[in-house]
Amino acid sequence: MKLTKVGAFAATGVFVFAACTTGGGGTTPAPAASGGGGASAGAGGGDKGTLKIAIELPFQGADKAASDPIKNGVRLAIKQAGGVAGGWTIVNTDADVYDDALNGAHDPQTGANNMTKIVSDADVVGVVGPLNSGVARAQIPISNEAGLLQCSPANTGTDLTKPPDSAKYRPAGKPNNYIRVVTTDDIQGPAASQYDYETLGKKSVYIIDDTEAFGKPVADNFEKDFKSRGGNVVKHDAAPKTTQDYVSIMTAAKALNPESIYFGGVTATGGARILLAAQQVGLGDVPFIGPDGINDGNGGTKDSFLNLGGAAAKNAYSTLAGPGTFDQKTKFDADYKTEYGIDATGYAGQGFACTQVILDAIGRAAPADKASAREAIRAAGTATDHTYKLIVGDVTFDANGDTSQHIVSIYSFDQSGAGGKGDWKFDTQVDYTTK
């Protein structure tokens, strides 16, 4: 709470400062040609002035482990573009990074408040975020009303871009402003189920979800697909994140002798606690599969699933709702490592891709002035006829903002990764594009 206030204060300060510099720029002709220079951000690379890309993610607790790589991806993309697009200087300063975590976990109300602040900053023409679909549900009505281009690197909630549900989140009835570069839970759940049933050959599963907006639907989708393959769902239980005693729950699971366990949720809502309890009751040799919510960094990342799970994670698997390997992956990983000194994890590439979309939209819209910039960029960004050449591949977006790329990648635990601390290792990916 206090942090958000400080952030708002800082944002206001930067806004005033930016307004002053823009005023100065108007009287002094800028020398650089449009798009040229490639100077560092803020140094006047674009001659029309400065526009901002905001970041809206949770930066506390276990969610931070998932958000930091995305933030790094965004900044890397801006840097590699030379901080310039469409003749404008594009920046993302620390004041443009908004934290929707409250008391250590993502919070939809905080996210909504952040979005209100973001849309009131006239310099912001695009926002990357949020991480959690529950937060997106609270934010899209606000960004839609303001006509601000929003790209989520991680939202997999199916309803966000599928009519008729998606209309609920656009109550003002304005044209679509929300796109995402990851696929949806009605694909992420079944992909995990397919891997569990076909590849691992497990014919029975115990499912537990965290009762939340992301965890329950993804678990439901898993269950539906697992049953349709002829698998046996021994039980689908749920434990809210406030649960004290996971050991009793897993003792009950053990009694049903499942061949595998699926967890619907994120690390912050109990992923690692359930893993530890499962290990404790003798389910340690049973594959433990989770969605992207537990693919949040390696064993050395503070608060991540693998960090908390430790040795108990030896049979853990996770999915990411995007490609795990792509043509430019090696280059991206190398660039990322050079820039930040750590390996790119989780949705770092998706954060980069979202920023590419926004920069590309700014470039095509090439707004002449700030007054028309936001709407022009929104229209360009959500255009359904444009093929984006993103780091994760060539994609288009449909009228509701859904990506054409329906790929889910599967990761397994690798103890030798991250210098012996353990890391997620890309295993395989399933392409549901034709589906």
Next chain:
Amino acid sequence: MTAIATPTAAPRALNRGVRMAGIGIAAIVIYTIVLWLALTGYTGLPVEAALPVAVQQTVNALSIGAIYALIALGYTMVYGIIELINFAHGDIFMLGAFLTVVFTGGVLGQTGAVRDVIPLILIVGGALLVTMPIIGLLNVAIERTVYRPLRNAPRLAPLITAIGVSFILQNVAIILAGTGDRAAPQVFPLDWQIPLGGARISVLSLFIFVVALSLMIALQQFVSRSRLGRAMRATAQDREASALMGVDLNQTIALTFLLGGMLAAAAGVVWGLRFGFVRFDLGFNSGLKAFTAAVLGGIGNITGAAIGGFVIGFIENFASALNFSRWSEFLVFMVLTFVLIFKPTGILGQATGDRA
């Protein structure tokens, strides 16, 4: 029944102890049988497979129940003596759990299981010996600085202040440890299990139960036998009159907070051993359930709080055992509601008159 306010005669204590133990064992056996039947009927486990599961779940229930009971004692003692619902008590437990992590993991450098009995006893015993006094004294310090100035204020003032203290303690934990889960060293080997028929009884669960029970009996004996315990009971009965009779009020109330804090710290030590994680908001939910336990047992009543803790543990476990975890909190509070409707003073509570 030892209400904190009821003087007891020492010779009868043994008889009462035997009776309590009998009732306790009967309750455990009945729970196991009920769970056995429920498992067979509801989850469709074969009869012979369901019994070991029921036994294991009963041990799980005793383990979490013991933790709730230890925390509940602090609520009930403080309420008994100054009629304050100390909402910060759950956070005292949380700090105890954190301090254990610092001591065991940081100072002693233990992160994994310790398989030799003597070092294990030294480590866990050391954690108890270090954590309990520190957290107990912290609780005393909070009483001295925050609650004592408000002792004669209208009752809402200390209540709201206690909620404020709860937030302060949580934020202290956030500043020191961050907002994520922190791994707690599980030095007690989790694979130490006693085979009993088809069931495998976790030694750690039994250890937690025994530690908690010993502490409860020690508290009971202290309150009913010692001079200071008598002063506590006298103060609970009538603060002014006992002060007139020469009881040092400040000392007695400080002692109550010390004991409550020590028991919560012990709960924090065994929590980390069993669940392997601590988090800054751990005290909120645990505290809420322990408070419920105290109310269920009859707030102000020491034996009642202990019983209430185990009852909550059994109810929660019942929901988990039948794969109804999502309803466990609902069940807990539903039972509380019904108990309060039909017996507003709780299981062992007496008419509280103007207290409430």
